[in-house]
Amino acid sequence: MTMKIYKLGEEVLRKKCAAVEPSEIDDTMRALFEDMFETMIEANGVGLAAPQVGISKRFFVVMSDDDVKRVFINPQIVSTSAEMCDYEEGCLSLPGFNENIRRPAKVTVQALDEKGKPFTLEAEGLLARIIQHENDHLDGIVYIDRGDPSFASDVTAKMQKRLEKAAAKAAAKERKAASIAAKIAAKEAKKGK
Numbered sequence: 072m073t074m075k076i077y078k079l080g081e082e083v084l085r086k087k088c089a090a091v092e093p094s095e096i097d098d099t100m101r102a103l104f105e106d107m108f109e110t111m112i113e114a115n116g117v118g119l120a121a122p123q124v125g126i127s128k129r130f131f132v133v134m135s136d137d138d139v140k141r142v143f144i145n146p147q148i149v150s151t152s153a154e155m156c157d158y159e160e161g162c163l164s165l166p167g168f169n170e171n172i173r174r175p176a177k178v179t180v181q182a183l184d185e186k187g188k189p190f191t192l193e194a195e196g197l198l199a200r201i202i203q204h205e206n207d208h209l210d211g212i213v214y215i216d217r218g219d220p221s222f223a224s225d226v227t228a229k230m231q232k233r234l235e236k237a238a239a240k241a242a243a244k245e246r247k248a249a250s251i252a253a254k255i256a257a258k259e260a261k262k263g264k
Contacts, residue, residue, distance in 0.1 A: 074110045074124045079165050079230040083122050085211040088129045091144050096187040104142050104185055107132045116163045118201040120208030123164050131205035135198040146182035146206055151175035160214045168226050170218045174203050
């Protein structure tokens, strides 16, 4: 089942997430991971963090260029390389915007997998970047926070306008539905007399 992807400007994206308790890692959570993979793939993404689907918990899913589905629960980046690299990043929570972001080329991350088992992964290239990008989400950080401040403020303003427009459209749709329901109720009341 695909899920709603929250957009920049929605509060959940700026919250620091709470750790996942080992008792929470169960079949229900594993089904949630599958829904997140489905949502991510349908949106042409390579990573999706819990806050992006409205959950303030420390986990994310990734599928890099090796097509391996990976789940990271309570991840901790324990080391990064001194070597840095630039790469044009985008985000499912900021559709249509991309910016070159400088990050360490390699990372070592420790986390729990979907079964709650601890693992350590050394990653480089695209996988290292995705891990850093998604891990940032767990601390309420989006990639534009790591780039040019003027680009960040421009994107934030544009995303706010999009949210306002979407809210106005939803409100108009609701008013129309209420009006139709009222007309139907009035007709039914007339028939009943």
